Amino acid sequence: MDTLDDKNWHQMSVDEVVGCVGTDTLKGLDAYEVEQRQQAQGLNRLTIKKGKSPLVLFLLQFNQPLVIILLAATLITFAIKEWVDSGVIFAVVLVNAVIGFTQELKAIKAIEALSRSMEGVATVIRSGKKQIVSVADLVLGDVVLLQSGDKVPADMRLLRVRELQVDESALTGESIAVQKNSQQLTHDSLLADRKNMGYSSTLVTYGTAVGVVVATGDRTEIGRINALIAGADALATPLTRKIASFSAVLLWVILGLAGLTVLAGLLHGESLLNAFMAAVALAVGAIPEGLPAAMTIMLAIGVSKMAQRHAIIRKMPAVETLGSTTVICSDKTGTLTQNQMTVQRIFAGHELFDLTGVGYTPEGSVQQNAISVELSTKNALVECLKAGLLCNDSRLIYTGSGWNTEGDPTEVALLTAALKAALERDALEQQLPRIDTLPFESQHQYMATLHVDAKHESLIYMKGSVERVLACCDQHYLDETQSCQIDRAVLEQVAHQLAANGLRVLAFARKRVSSQQTTVSHEDIAHGMSFIGLQAMMDPPRPEAISAVLACQRAGIQVKMITGDHVGTAAAIAHQIGLKSVASQESNFAISGHRLAEIDDQQMIRVVGQTAVFARVSPEQKLRLVKALQSRGEIVAMTGDGVNDAPALKQANIGVAMGVGGTEVAKEAADMILTDDNFSTIEAAVEEGRAVFDNLVKFIVWTIPTNIAEGIIILLAVMLGIVLPITPVQILWINMTTALFLGMTLIFEAKEPGIMERPPRDPKKSVLPRNMLVSVSLVSLTLVAFVFALFEWALYQGQSLEVARTMAINALVFGEIFYLFNCRSLRYSVLKLGFFSNRWLIFGVLLMVFFQLLLSYSSIMNQLFGTAPLALTDWLHILAAGITVYAITGSEKRLRCYFESKAIA
Secondary structure: OHHHOOOOHHHOOHHHHHHHHOOOOOOOEOHHHHHHHHHHHOOOOOOOOOOOOHHHHHHHOOOOHHHHHHHHHHHHHHHOOOHHHHHHHHHHHHHHHHHHHHHHHHHHHHHHHHHHOOOOEEEEEEOOEEEEEEHHHOOOOOEEEEEOOOEOOOEEEEEEEEEEEEEOHHHHOOOOOEEOOOOOOOOOOOHHHOOOEEOOOOEEEEEEEEEEEEEOHHHOHHHHHHHHHHHOOOOOOHHHHHHHHHHHHHHHHHHHHHHHHHHHHHHOOOOHHHHHHHHHHHHHHHOOOHHHHHHHHHHHHHHHHHHHOOEEEOOOOHHHHHHHOOEEEEOOOOOOEOOOOEEEEEEEOOEEEEEOOOOOOOOOOEEEOOEEOOHHHOHHHHHHHHHHHHOOOOEEEEOOOOEEEEOOHHHHHHHHHHHHOOOOHHHHHHHOOEEEEEEEEOOOOEEEEEEEOOOOOEEEEEEEOHHHHHHOEEEEEEEOOEEEEOOHHHHHHHHHHHHHOOOEEEEEEEEEEOOOOOOOOHHHHOOOEEEEEEEEEEOOEOHHHHHHHHHHHHOOOEEEEEEOOOHHHHHHHHHHHOOOOOOOOHHHOEEEHHHHHOOOHHHHHHHHHHOOEEEOOOHHHHHHHHHHHHHOOOOEEEEEOOHHHHHHHHHOOEEEEEOOOOOHHHHHHOOEEEOOOOHHHHHHHHHHHHHHHHHHHHHHHHHHHHHHHHHHHHHHHHHHOOOOOOOHHHHHHHHHHHHHHOHHHHHHOOOOOOOOOOOOOOOOOOOOOHHHHHHHHHHHHHHHHHHHHHHHHHHHOOOOHHHHHHHHHHHHHHHHHHHHHHOOOOOOOHHHHOOOOOHHHHHHHHHHHHHHHHHHHOHHHHHHHOOOOOOHHHHHHHHHHHHHHHHHHHHHHHHHHHHHHHHHO
């Protein structure tokens, strides 16, 4: 049976399919054959590939340069018996490891969710009898019965169909239920166009069918998606890559300087122990212990802020990735659009009308040239709306909290349009009660209803495709007393123009029949109908999506639409929301899955950069598109809601799933979930992501000079053969307290002006901006100078070593305090931001000052850290040093921003 896996079942006739799978359409398989096939093929379940054990996954979290540095710091502080500091650093390492481990486990859930989607029961014919069996027990050749509400249990070739409609949105992205049939199709039919196939995990919304199973388990389309999810790369975020690179360099620099310190100490006649302790001091000083904690807390706060804006972050690094995003690949239905079909234009009585309002809330009016229409003078218009209301099986119900819908979205749109014109359904149904219905069938492409009025006169209303309705008409209705000869060419041209704008067009007709008639048949409407009008509808763009797309484009972010809908519809919506393409020809603005299937990977890389809309694409093509964008160096955010989106969601740098309409599979594969399924939420999340990264960069720019200064202080002291101005335990005090009370307050800095008007950060650039290297170096050297100056001055004045070191410690800390105010923005002065606008920073500074006073004057702290009380004059020197640091760094920032603005101009 394995040779059947690659069969194009859709292009085969029913008899060929039945022959290939070896079954009987009336009797099905017998018990013996079922058992044999189950043994050969296995159960109808998806295979969950065995991954790394939880222990291995957990241990791999420690295999990172920054973590190695912190583990080394833990061992060093433990060796010098600083139990508290050792415990704090290790706790940071452990928390980060647990977070990473949790994220790894979540990735596995996407495939588990797929497997769960295939559970349940199915109705089959076996040994000539109808049976209910477990979906897992289905085999190739099983004859399956489907009806409304069933989930398709396996991939099936449909044998007999009666008005079958299947919701395949989770698999193909097609926003409207698909009309199915059993007719043979061409070889090149795309997945979304294979109307004679039923696919595993899709949902039957209407009608019945009989099908034969042609693929089970991993061989199904959903099984292929499972393989794609498992094979998609779980990419590191730009931040984690840069931090890993930065940490690797830092690791080797620290080790090199530590070795140099030991060598210099030995050359100056120091004992090996003293030389080693100096190296320990240098290593502890150079390690940015607060960085991992700051990253974790900043990302966590970013998660909280995004949740308030309807974006739930499942993986914390995704917060930063959003700020780096260069391309957003968005689904259309429900994300960029309302996901509520809306009648927008009506053609009746040779006139074209507009309907205002969107969605299923019946608020709006009928207009012509932006002026409300007096309906009493527009008989054909009212009759067209009436036909849409009466020839309709759906419901629109007001519950007090909003409008609820039942039935087909297209029919609900017709009801809404009628209500906007103040037509009352209950009143009309009393005036013209329905006595018979000719339901919609895919082969006929129309629906008809028979009504009788108070005078016992019968009337048929008909709605359907333009081609089929016009074929049945020979008159053009104007009002109850007059009609004219129909001009099909003109009406077809009007319909074509409406469709060219992405509108779905339905035609309406009516016919008076004998009052004795109580049923309606296809013969009754085959001829003699009077054409009433056209109603053209679409799923309109969200107004907020239009402004969000514009905001993203201003921010240098490309927005591309990837959808399962038809090219024409997708392109029309794309134009309305303002999507842009660099393609020179309009024909390249939107590309179909057919064209994508014909190009190789190199062509794909070129095409994906030029094209704005990709329509009728398969799951594999979505994955190819994301990979092609990434190969161009783009940071890709991908949105999706269906099973077919899951591989691309996992492959993207950040996968965004829909919280309202999304499948569990999509949510498990994603990094972020939108609770309102709205594109504007993505734009808001990008803004928050940029703010988080800005603040993280500010923290790094603030903390690195201190670490560099501490390393240089130790190295210079050893090279010069003088006593250490600061001891290892004092360095730990400085690093841990300043990171907590000072650096962490930068997390609460507000978003800077114009944050969404600058281009995305280049993912190739270092996490420490190159234009900040001068500032960092200047601050480091200034701090080193003041520490040595105050330390040596105190010794020169005859002060004790403890007093001299206390002055050195405070010179370093107060230098950091004053530098902190300049780091609140790397572009603007603190006066422009508002001195008290970040109250957490003011509070943190006051706490830091309090603890420095405690360190200097508490006898217990004096004993623990080797410090001593200072005189008032000592504090004046320390404050003068801090103010000088602020003046120098502030001047450097003004000069840097001035020259940068000149360079841009």
